[in-house]
Amino acid sequence: MTTTDAPQTQIVADPDVPLVRITLEFDAPREKVFRAHTDPDLVVQWQGPRDMQARIEHHDCRTGGSYRYVHVQDGVEYGFHGCFHEVRPAELIVQTFTFEGMPDGVALEKLVLAELPGGRTRLVATSLVDSFADRDAFLASGMESGVREGYRRLDALLAG
């Protein structure tokens, strides 16, 4: 499964392991892309689908920290939480992720930022779970469109 749209978001289901790999490029230096992931005041401006209100409960983005945020749609709250395994400035964020509607599901997420010529940045985000069925259900759940919308908003925020 490979699809592409502006800003060139590629979402690939790995054929060998239950992992999703998202690749895209931003017209901004990686320090700025990194900050948009670590500063809760910026994160809240782009994360998730456009039609939901995000509320960040806490977002302690450092090695050994943790986070929880809530998306609100028509008065219904959807909670998400995890811990930050490792944070390397401008380079790498490794974290866990649970959607609280499926409290036994856990993903291991890795965000890697690479410097490109011309002050651009390539972002590669992987999400690993322990079964292909769960990975494919996750892809089928509409997660793709939420991810694409989020990254479109991030792209606009970085351009602003």
Next chain:
Amino acid sequence: MTTTDAPQTQIVADPDVPLVRITLEFDAPREKVFRAHTDPDLVVQWQGPRDMQARIEHHDCRTGGSYRYVHVQDGVEYGFHGCFHEVRPAELIVQTFTFEGMPDGVALEKLVLAELPGGRTRLVATSLVDSFADRDAFLASGMESGVREGYRRLDALLAG
């Protein structure tokens, strides 16, 4: 790959996903087995191979906490660290794990404790990584014998 020894430690490499599953039973109630995983003063008494000295730097075993410990052999230190994604008393610990000798490797670990008749406990510990090559290298590295020795020491600690 399936092998068994006292205390009936079964270590299985999953055929479908890059995961190792360790199953064993203890002649102790699960609250006690859980405490041996969460209380650093107990953890330090059983974790890891017999011929290494363990030193716990911190072990904040709660949802959103983190840990780091060091194994010392012949003056050489081997560091390990991670964060606790979720801790449910007597039931579940989900955490990340990195051996600092391979700082880019991360495993997502899940420990599940189930009550058995007669005050016994079944422990199922899974460790998920993002490639079969890394999983198999990990199994080939002598990790198995360290795990078996650790669980033998835990068994003795619980009996004491």
